[in-house]
Amino acid sequence: MLVIRPIKASDLPQLLEMAVESGVGFTSLPVNEALLQRKIDHSVASFSKEVKQAGDQGYLMVAEDLSSGDIIGTSAIEAAVGMTAPFYNYHVGKVVHSSPTLGVYNLVETLTLSNDYTGVSELCTLFLREPYRSGHAGRLLSRCRFLLMAEHRNRFARTVIAEMRGVSDQDGRSPFWAWLEQHFFSVDFPTVDHLTGLGNKQFIAELMPKYPIYISLLSPQAQKVIGQVHEKTLPALKLLEKEGFHQNGYIDIFDAGPTVECPIEHIRSVRDCLRLQVEIGSPIDQAEYIVSNISVADFRAAVASISVSLKYHKAVLSHDVADALNVVAGDTVRVLSL
Incomplete structure:
Protein backbone atom coordinates (compact mmCIF):
# COMPACT_ATOMS: atom_id res chain seq x y z
CA MET A 1 0.00 0.00 0.00
CA LEU A 2 1.14 3.53 -0.82
CA VAL A 3 0.67 6.06 1.97
CA ILE A 4 1.17 9.82 1.74
CA ARG A 5 2.71 11.34 4.84
CA PRO A 6 4.72 14.45 5.83
CA ILE A 7 8.40 14.19 5.01
CA LYS A 8 10.83 13.51 7.85
CA ALA A 9 14.58 13.90 8.36
CA SER A 10 15.39 10.26 7.57
CA ASP A 11 13.92 10.68 4.05
CA LEU A 12 16.80 12.90 2.90
CA PRO A 13 18.84 10.22 1.06
CA GLN A 14 15.84 9.06 -1.00
CA LEU A 15 14.74 12.66 -1.62
CA LEU A 16 18.20 13.38 -3.01
CA GLU A 17 17.89 10.36 -5.33
CA MET A 18 14.58 11.68 -6.65
CA ALA A 19 16.11 15.12 -7.17
CA VAL A 20 18.71 13.55 -9.45
CA GLU A 21 16.01 11.59 -11.32
CA SER A 22 13.78 14.65 -11.79
CA GLY A 23 16.24 16.28 -14.22
CA VAL A 24 16.77 19.84 -15.42
CA GLY A 25 13.75 22.14 -15.20
CA PHE A 26 12.35 20.70 -11.98
CA THR A 27 13.51 23.58 -9.81
CA SER A 28 11.66 22.60 -6.63
CA LEU A 29 13.86 19.48 -6.26
CA PRO A 30 17.41 20.82 -6.62
CA VAL A 31 20.31 18.39 -6.52
CA ASN A 32 21.77 19.96 -3.40
CA GLU A 33 21.79 18.10 -0.10
CA ALA A 34 21.98 21.17 2.12
CA LEU A 35 19.06 22.87 0.39
CA LEU A 36 16.95 19.71 0.47
CA GLN A 37 17.70 19.42 4.19
CA ARG A 38 16.42 22.98 4.66
CA LYS A 39 13.27 22.10 2.75
CA ILE A 40 12.71 19.11 5.02
CA ASP A 41 13.33 21.18 8.16
CA HIS A 42 10.97 23.91 6.93
CA SER A 43 8.25 21.35 6.17
CA VAL A 44 8.59 19.63 9.54
CA ALA A 45 8.24 23.02 11.25
CA SER A 46 5.24 23.95 9.07
CA PHE A 47 3.34 20.72 9.80
CA SER A 48 3.92 21.08 13.54
CA LYS A 49 3.11 24.80 13.79
CA GLU A 50 -0.24 26.23 14.87
CA VAL A 51 -1.41 28.41 11.99
CA LYS A 52 -4.28 30.92 11.79
CA GLN A 53 -3.72 32.03 8.19
CA ALA A 54 -1.53 31.29 5.20
CA GLY A 55 2.04 32.49 5.54
CA ASP A 56 5.58 31.27 5.02
CA GLN A 57 4.73 27.60 5.42
CA GLY A 58 5.69 24.77 3.10
CA TYR A 59 4.13 21.32 3.33
CA LEU A 60 6.30 18.67 1.68
CA MET A 61 4.88 15.13 1.58
CA VAL A 62 6.18 11.81 0.33
CA ALA A 63 4.55 8.61 -0.91
CA GLU A 64 5.89 5.60 0.97
CA ASP A 65 5.50 2.01 -0.16
CA LEU A 66 4.70 0.37 3.17
CA SER A 67 5.78 -3.07 1.95
CA SER A 68 9.34 -1.94 1.19
CA GLY A 69 9.76 1.37 2.99
CA ASP A 70 10.75 2.99 -0.33
CA ILE A 71 9.88 6.62 -1.02
CA ILE A 72 8.50 6.70 -4.55
CA GLY A 73 7.21 10.23 -4.98
CA THR A 74 6.76 13.72 -3.58
CA SER A 75 3.98 16.28 -3.41
CA ALA A 76 3.90 19.70 -1.79
CA ILE A 77 1.98 22.89 -1.11
CA GLU A 78 3.45 26.34 -0.50
CA ALA A 79 0.95 28.16 1.68
CA ALA A 80 1.66 31.68 0.38
CA VAL A 81 4.28 32.39 -2.28
CA GLY A 82 6.29 35.58 -2.62
CA MET A 83 6.10 36.59 1.02
CA THR A 84 9.84 36.39 1.74
CA ALA A 85 11.27 36.55 -1.81
CA PRO A 86 9.65 37.89 -5.00
CA PHE A 87 7.58 35.42 -7.03
CA TYR A 88 7.87 36.22 -10.72
CA ASN A 89 5.76 35.37 -13.75
CA TYR A 90 5.32 36.78 -17.21
CA HIS A 91 1.82 37.94 -18.04
CA VAL A 92 0.77 37.59 -21.66
CA GLY A 93 -0.99 40.82 -22.64
CA LYS A 94 -1.95 42.77 -25.74
CA VAL A 95 -1.03 46.18 -27.11
CA VAL A 96 -2.80 47.85 -30.03
CA HIS A 97 -0.85 49.96 -32.54
CA SER A 98 -3.42 51.84 -34.55
CA SER A 99 -3.46 54.74 -37.00
CA PRO A 100 -6.87 55.54 -38.53
CA THR A 101 -5.17 58.01 -40.83
CA LEU A 102 -3.03 55.30 -42.40
CA GLY A 103 -5.64 52.60 -42.01
CA VAL A 104 -3.30 50.52 -39.83
CA TYR A 105 -4.46 48.37 -36.93
CA ASN A 106 -1.99 45.94 -35.37
CA LEU A 107 -2.70 43.82 -32.29
CA VAL A 108 0.58 42.78 -30.68
CA GLU A 109 1.05 40.31 -27.81
CA THR A 110 3.48 41.21 -25.04
CA LEU A 111 5.18 39.64 -22.03
CA THR A 112 5.23 41.76 -18.87
CA LEU A 113 7.13 40.82 -15.72
CA SER A 114 4.66 40.37 -12.88
CA ASN A 115 4.36 39.65 -9.16
CA ASP A 116 0.57 39.26 -9.42
CA TYR A 117 0.50 35.88 -7.67
CA THR A 118 2.09 37.11 -4.46
CA GLY A 119 0.28 35.59 -1.48
CA VAL A 120 -1.49 32.73 -3.28
CA SER A 121 -1.02 29.05 -2.41
CA GLU A 122 1.01 26.94 -4.82
CA LEU A 123 0.84 23.25 -5.64
CA CYS A 124 4.39 22.14 -6.34
CA THR A 125 7.06 19.42 -6.22
CA LEU A 126 4.84 16.74 -7.72
CA PHE A 127 7.21 13.95 -8.76
CA LEU A 128 6.67 10.22 -9.19
CA ARG A 129 9.43 7.77 -9.91
CA GLU A 130 9.25 6.15 -13.35
CA PRO A 131 8.49 2.53 -12.28
CA TYR A 132 5.40 3.69 -10.35
CA ARG A 133 3.77 5.79 -13.08
CA SER A 134 0.76 3.56 -13.44
CA GLY A 135 -2.34 2.79 -11.44
CA HIS A 136 -3.52 5.38 -8.93
CA ALA A 137 -0.16 6.63 -7.60
CA GLY A 138 -0.13 9.85 -9.63
CA ARG A 139 -3.72 10.73 -8.76
CA LEU A 140 -3.07 10.01 -5.09
CA LEU A 141 0.00 12.29 -5.01
CA SER A 142 -1.84 15.10 -6.77
CA ARG A 143 -5.27 14.94 -5.14
CA CYS A 144 -4.29 14.15 -1.54
CA ARG A 145 -3.31 17.81 -1.23
CA PHE A 146 -6.91 18.86 -1.77
CA LEU A 147 -8.11 16.77 1.17
CA LEU A 148 -5.57 18.53 3.39
CA MET A 149 -6.76 21.88 2.03
CA ALA A 150 -10.43 21.02 2.53
CA GLU A 151 -9.91 20.13 6.18
CA HIS A 152 -7.53 22.97 7.07
CA ARG A 153 -8.71 25.90 4.94
CA ASN A 154 -7.23 28.49 7.30
CA ARG A 155 -3.72 27.35 6.35
CA PHE A 156 -4.15 28.23 2.67
CA ALA A 157 -4.96 31.22 0.47
CA ARG A 158 -8.19 31.79 -1.43
CA THR A 159 -6.47 31.23 -4.79
CA VAL A 160 -4.36 28.17 -5.63
CA ILE A 161 -1.90 27.98 -8.52
CA ALA A 162 0.45 25.45 -10.07
CA GLU A 163 3.38 26.21 -12.38
CA MET A 164 3.61 23.64 -15.14
CA ARG A 165 7.03 22.62 -16.42
CA GLY A 166 7.67 24.10 -19.86
CA VAL A 167 9.25 22.66 -22.98
CA SER A 168 12.94 21.72 -22.93
CA ASP A 169 14.97 19.12 -24.79
CA GLN A 170 16.78 16.05 -23.42
CA ASP A 171 19.82 18.18 -22.59
CA GLY A 172 17.72 20.67 -20.64
CA ARG A 173 17.78 23.40 -23.28
CA SER A 174 14.69 25.61 -23.35
CA PRO A 175 13.86 27.37 -26.67
CA PHE A 176 12.27 30.21 -24.72
CA TRP A 177 15.27 30.68 -22.44
CA ALA A 178 17.65 30.45 -25.40
CA TRP A 179 16.21 33.73 -26.71
CA LEU A 180 16.36 35.44 -23.29
CA GLU A 181 19.90 34.16 -22.80
CA GLN A 182 21.04 35.56 -26.11
CA HIS A 183 19.64 39.04 -25.52
CA PHE A 184 19.70 39.60 -21.75
CA PHE A 185 21.33 36.96 -19.55
CA SER A 186 24.32 35.22 -21.18
CA VAL A 187 23.69 32.28 -18.82
CA ASP A 188 22.46 28.89 -20.06
CA PHE A 189 19.21 27.28 -18.89
CA PRO A 190 20.73 24.47 -16.74
CA THR A 191 22.73 27.10 -14.82
CA VAL A 192 19.67 29.30 -14.31
CA ASP A 193 17.66 26.25 -13.27
CA HIS A 194 20.37 25.32 -10.75
CA LEU A 195 20.58 28.84 -9.28
CA THR A 196 16.80 29.06 -8.94
CA GLY A 197 16.69 25.68 -7.22
CA LEU A 198 19.26 26.95 -4.74
CA GLY A 199 17.00 29.91 -3.97
CA ASN A 200 19.32 32.42 -5.68
CA LYS A 201 16.87 34.68 -7.52
CA GLN A 202 18.63 38.03 -7.22
CA PHE A 203 19.85 37.74 -10.81
CA ILE A 204 16.22 37.87 -12.02
CA ALA A 205 15.73 41.37 -10.67
CA GLU A 206 19.17 42.42 -11.89
CA LEU A 207 19.00 41.14 -15.47
CA MET A 208 15.39 40.51 -16.47
CA PRO A 209 14.08 43.17 -18.89
CA LYS A 210 11.91 45.66 -17.02
CA TYR A 211 9.73 46.66 -19.95
CA PRO A 212 7.21 44.53 -21.87
CA ILE A 213 8.69 42.19 -24.48
CA TYR A 214 6.98 42.02 -27.86
CA ILE A 215 6.33 38.33 -28.53
CA SER A 216 6.65 38.90 -32.27
CA LEU A 217 10.33 39.77 -31.71
CA LEU A 218 11.09 36.38 -30.15
CA SER A 219 12.52 33.57 -32.24
CA PRO A 220 9.91 31.30 -33.90
CA GLN A 221 11.09 28.47 -31.64
CA ALA A 222 10.54 30.57 -28.50
CA GLN A 223 7.12 31.77 -29.63
CA LYS A 224 6.00 28.21 -30.32
CA VAL A 225 6.53 26.97 -26.73
CA ILE A 226 4.84 29.85 -24.89
CA GLY A 227 2.17 28.31 -22.66
CA GLN A 228 3.13 24.74 -23.63
CA VAL A 229 4.02 21.98 -21.15
CA HIS A 230 6.80 19.41 -21.11
CA GLU A 231 5.58 16.04 -22.36
CA LYS A 232 6.18 14.46 -18.95
CA THR A 233 4.08 17.17 -17.31
CA LEU A 234 1.02 16.70 -19.53
CA PRO A 235 -0.65 14.08 -17.24
CA ALA A 236 -0.31 16.44 -14.25
CA LEU A 237 -1.84 19.29 -16.25
CA LYS A 238 -4.79 17.14 -17.31
CA LEU A 239 -5.42 16.14 -13.67
CA LEU A 240 -5.50 19.79 -12.61
CA GLU A 241 -7.77 20.80 -15.49
CA LYS A 242 -10.26 18.15 -14.36
CA GLU A 243 -10.13 19.78 -10.92
CA GLY A 244 -11.15 23.13 -12.39
CA PHE A 245 -7.74 24.76 -12.88
CA HIS A 246 -7.34 26.97 -15.93
CA GLN A 247 -4.77 29.20 -17.58
CA ASN A 248 -5.12 32.93 -17.08
CA GLY A 249 -2.34 34.30 -19.22
CA TYR A 250 0.66 33.73 -16.93
CA ILE A 251 3.78 31.78 -17.86
CA ASP A 252 7.08 30.83 -16.25
CA ILE A 253 9.86 33.34 -16.81
CA PHE A 254 12.43 30.66 -17.67
CA ASP A 255 10.76 28.01 -19.82
CA ALA A 256 7.39 29.69 -20.64
CA GLY A 257 5.37 26.82 -19.12
CA PRO A 258 1.82 27.86 -18.18
CA THR A 259 0.64 28.71 -14.68
CA VAL A 260 -2.86 27.40 -13.90
CA GLU A 261 -5.12 28.70 -11.14
CA CYS A 262 -8.39 28.03 -9.35
CA PRO A 263 -10.22 29.52 -6.35
CA ILE A 264 -9.85 27.00 -3.53
CA GLU A 265 -13.61 26.62 -3.06
CA HIS A 266 -14.03 25.75 -6.75
CA ILE A 267 -11.48 22.92 -6.77
CA ARG A 268 -13.52 19.82 -7.48
CA SER A 269 -11.83 17.59 -4.90
CA VAL A 270 -12.07 20.25 -2.20
CA ARG A 271 -15.75 20.67 -2.96
CA ASP A 272 -16.65 17.00 -3.35
Missing part, protein backbone atom coordinates in the same frame (compact mmCIF):
# COMPACT_ATOMS: atom_id res chain seq x y z
CA CYS A 273 -14.67 15.20 -0.64
CA LEU A 274 -16.80 13.88 2.24
CA ARG A 275 -16.19 14.06 5.98
CA LEU A 276 -17.23 10.73 7.50
CA GLN A 277 -16.91 8.78 10.75
CA VAL A 278 -14.71 5.69 10.79
CA GLU A 279 -16.12 2.24 11.32
CA ILE A 280 -13.67 -0.66 11.22
CA GLY A 281 -14.67 -3.98 9.75
CA SER A 282 -15.06 -5.79 6.44
CA PRO A 283 -16.26 -3.32 3.78
CA ILE A 284 -19.33 -4.44 1.78
CA ASP A 285 -20.21 -3.00 -1.64
CA GLN A 286 -16.83 -1.36 -1.56
CA ALA A 287 -15.34 1.08 -4.05
CA GLU A 288 -11.98 2.80 -4.38
CA TYR A 289 -11.50 6.14 -2.67
CA ILE A 290 -8.70 8.42 -1.64
CA VAL A 291 -8.97 8.45 2.15
CA SER A 292 -7.14 10.73 4.58
CA ASN A 293 -7.19 11.39 8.27
CA ILE A 294 -7.83 14.95 9.43
CA SER A 295 -4.54 15.50 11.25
CA VAL A 296 -1.93 18.02 10.19
CA ALA A 297 1.32 16.88 11.79
CA ASP A 298 0.33 13.22 11.40
CA PHE A 299 -1.43 13.57 8.04
CA ARG A 300 -1.92 10.30 6.14
CA ALA A 301 -3.66 9.55 2.85
CA ALA A 302 -4.02 6.41 0.73
CA VAL A 303 -6.11 4.81 -1.99
CA ALA A 304 -8.29 2.12 -0.44
CA SER A 305 -11.35 -0.01 -1.12
CA ILE A 306 -13.91 1.05 1.49
CA SER A 307 -17.67 1.16 2.02
CA VAL A 308 -19.38 4.54 2.31
CA SER A 309 -22.77 5.13 3.89
CA LEU A 310 -24.06 8.61 3.15
CA LYS A 311 -27.19 7.91 5.20
CA TYR A 312 -25.18 7.25 8.38
CA HIS A 313 -22.18 9.43 7.48
CA LYS A 314 -19.83 6.49 7.94
CA ALA A 315 -16.84 5.00 6.13
CA VAL A 316 -16.10 1.32 6.75
CA LEU A 317 -12.34 0.69 6.65
CA SER A 318 -10.44 -2.56 6.97
CA HIS A 319 -8.03 -2.93 9.88
CA ASP A 320 -5.03 -2.58 7.52
CA VAL A 321 -6.30 0.66 6.03
CA ALA A 322 -7.16 2.09 9.45
CA ASP A 323 -3.68 1.24 10.72
CA ALA A 324 -2.05 2.83 7.66
CA LEU A 325 -4.02 6.04 8.22
CA ASN A 326 -3.49 6.02 12.02
CA VAL A 327 -7.21 6.13 12.74
CA VAL A 328 -9.51 4.15 15.03
CA ALA A 329 -13.25 3.60 15.16
CA GLY A 330 -15.08 6.86 15.80
CA ASP A 331 -12.40 9.05 14.23
CA THR A 332 -13.16 11.30 11.28
CA VAL A 333 -11.74 10.87 7.78
CA ARG A 334 -12.00 12.67 4.46
CA VAL A 335 -12.92 10.48 1.48
CA LEU A 336 -12.83 11.29 -2.21
CA SER A 337 -14.16 8.98 -4.90
CA LEU A 338 -11.78 7.95 -7.67
